[in-house]
Amino acid sequence: MPDYPFLKGHGTENDFVLLPDHDGSVHGDLSPDEMAQRVRALCDRRAGIGGDGVLRVVREDGGWFMDYRNSDGSVSEMCGNGIRVFARHLVDEGLVDGSAPIPVGTRDGLKTLTVDGDLITADMGTPRVLGETTVAVPGHAWVARHVDMGNPHAVAFVDSLDDAGHLLDPPEHDPATYPEGVNVEFVVRRGDRHVAMRVHERGSGETRSCGTGACAAMVAAAVADGLGPGSAYRVDVPGGTLTVTWTEDDRVLLTGPAVIVARGTTSL
Numbered sequence: 001m002p003d004y005p006f007l008k009g010h011g012t013e014n015d016f017v018l019l020p021d022h023d024g025s026v027h028g029d030l031s032p033d034e035m036a037q038r039v040r041a042l043c044d045r046r047a048g049i050g051g052d053g054v055l056r057v058v059r060e061d062g063g064w065f066m067d068y069r070n071s072d073g074s075v076s077e078m079c080g081n082g083i084r085v086f087a088r089h090l091v092d093e094g095l096v097d098g099s100a101p102i103p104v105g106t107r108d109g110l111k112t113l114t115v116d117g118d119l120i121t122a123d124m125g126t127p128r129v130l131g132e133t134t135v136a137v138p139g140h141a142w143v144a145r146h147v148d149m150g151n152p153h154a155v156a157f158v159d160s161l162d163d164a165g166h167l168l169d170p171p172e173h174d175p176a177t178y179p180e181g182v183n184v185e186f187v188v189r190r191g192d193r194h195v196a197m198r199v200h201e202r203g204s205g206e207t208r209s210c211g212t213g214a215c216a217a218m219v220a221a222a223v224a225d226g227l228g229p230g231s232a233y234r235v236d237v238p239g240g241t242l243t244v245t246w247t248e249d250d251r252v253l254l255t256g257p258a259v260i261v262a263r264g265t266t267s268l
């Protein structure tokens with residue numbers, strides 16, 4: 001296998017391996033199983049580069065498409081931290097004009113990003129606030145709010161983030177509600193329009209941050225607070241802080257840092 005280029009980046013310590021593959025000639029011919037195996041090898045934190053997921057950078061219809069994979073090789077519709085890192089890469093490489101809105105295609109449709117110095121804002125689109133469900137870890141069970149951000153989330157408000165335990169396994173959830181699995185956020189209040197969370201991510205396990213999860217947590221908190229569009233919350237995650245804004249026209253904006261930390265080649 002010839003060497004191919006990669007970069008490493010993160011957003012609030014949700015970290016990713018980026019694979020430039022503009023014409024699909026490097027990874028595009030792999031079967032789904034071969035690509036999943038390559039993703040697992042790249043994300044392995046001992047034998048590989050290490051990451052919560054892979055962002056494949058693909059040219060599509062004259063624009064850019066983010067092909068996101070979780071570290072277990074599974075495909076997801078969207079990645080809020082990842083798309084900011086993706087946009088940072090495009091700007092750093094001079095592939096887009098960072099002074100203008102940046103459209104990026106995803107499996108959840110077209111998203112638009114704007115760069116303001118160290119911070120990047122992703123327009124995550126309209127949240128879908130759905131019904132109540134339940135999630136459980138050994139020794140604890142909670143009612144949770146089902147929120148869809150293009151990918152599925154269950155948001156549980158807990159007394160202490162420690163109540164979620166070690167999160168070594170996926171929290172129990174209703175397979176009928178989440179036939180494709182679910183990202184589970186455990187949220188505590190920190191003050192007015194200020195929450196903190198831990199997350200067990202579908203396909204990656206506990207991560208230091210989850211962008212779509214922070215959006216789901218904010219929307220669930222706003223609804224619980226009797227708020228809605230026209231509000232903004234600070235969301236603290238183990239890897240840093242994100243700002244989530246629910247606009248008057250019912251769109252969610254996710255703002256946070258995004259950095260590229262390394263580049264190289266690999267034959268993994």
Ligand SMILES: N[C@H](CCC[C@H](N)C(=O)O)C(=O)O
Pocket residue numbers: 014052053070075076077078079080081082151152183201202203204209210211212213
């Ligand atoms: N694990 C998620 C995708 C990555 C989400 C997270 N890394 C983010 O920043 O949104 C899923 O399977 O839906």
